[in-house]
Amino acid sequence: MYGQTVYYREYGEPHEVLTVERREVAEPGPGEIVAEMACRPINPSDWIPIRGAYRHRTSLPGIPGYEGVGTVVRVGPDVPPDMLGKRVLPLRGEGTWQQYVKTSASLAVPVPDFVPDSDASRLYINPLTAWVVCKMLLGNGRPDRYYLLVNACSSAIGRIFAQWAAVFGYRLIAVIRKAEHRQELLRLGAWQVVDSSQTDLREAVLDLTNGRGADAAIDSIGGSDGYRLAQAVRRCGLFLSIGLLSGIQVDWQRIGTKLGVEGKLFHLRHWVASASDDAWQSAFTQLFALYRQKQLDLGKPAASFTLSEAAQAVRAAEQSGGKVLLI
Structure with a gap:
């Protein structure tokens, strides 16, 4: 299985260094899942590393993206097969600016049906x-x-x-x-x-x-x-x-x-590193509850771009007052 992946192989302006390449997707290992991504927001925390601000804790080549939502298409050994076909936030694994993202099944956050992709994709960094x-x-x-x-x-x-x-x-x-x-x-x-x-x-x-x-x-x-x-x-x-x-x-x-x-x-990232799997999942349960009670309105996205338009999308995100999505 192959999919599109956004890379930066050097630090610099996103429109100059981002490339979209076709990459083979590795099989998930024990306790891992692979999700086919549907939607990812663009945040300052995504484009700042591309410019090299966090060189001390990033390495090249890099794949941008900290959040997004997708559907589980492959599961590794020891992962319940009923995870296949579930919508999840595949977080804390690989960068999300790719067609397929691999992460730990215990960290993948199940998404309730009442949350659309455009909102689910934004429920991590800011909320x-x-x-x-x-x-x-x-x-x-x-x-x-x-x-x-x-x-x-x-x-x-x-x-x-x-x-x-x-x-x-x-x-x-x-x-x-x-x-x-x-x-x-x-x-x-x-x-x-x-x-x-x-x-x-x-x-x-x-x-x-x-x-x-x-x-x-x-x-x-x-x-x-x-x-x-x-x-x-x-x-x-x-x-x-x-x-x-x-x-x-x-x-x-x-x-x-x-x-x-x-x-x-x-x-x-410091809170995330210290949180147990249960505390991690519990936090999202509470966020979903606030969303369902209409106490969390994320607003309408300003624009959407395809993954192959990542460089153009970053430029739009920096200029826009609203949230730009990669779909």
């Missing part, structure tokens, strides 16, 4: 990150009026934090740069929206919280934007970095010593 972060911040309960500040809140993960304000009971102050996103975030569940391009963020947050400041802030940008976010957090509050869209680290020393704010990095 699981938001879920783990919210459980970490609020899993043991918090007093009323817990103020959570999130920048880049018009992003896919920002929209999830807005929706889960009702689930976890925090008051979300969403930080944006374009006023056009204000009403959508309020509809999704944000308590207040601050346009940082039009107002001083710290002053706005202090005003909204009666001079207290936010209890915690979640930063996806880094650099000066991240530091300004930290300035709006109360003393002894928490500043959590989950992304680096600017490509520049925040000044951790200033955040700790000058602002008196606790600074932490969160990488989903």
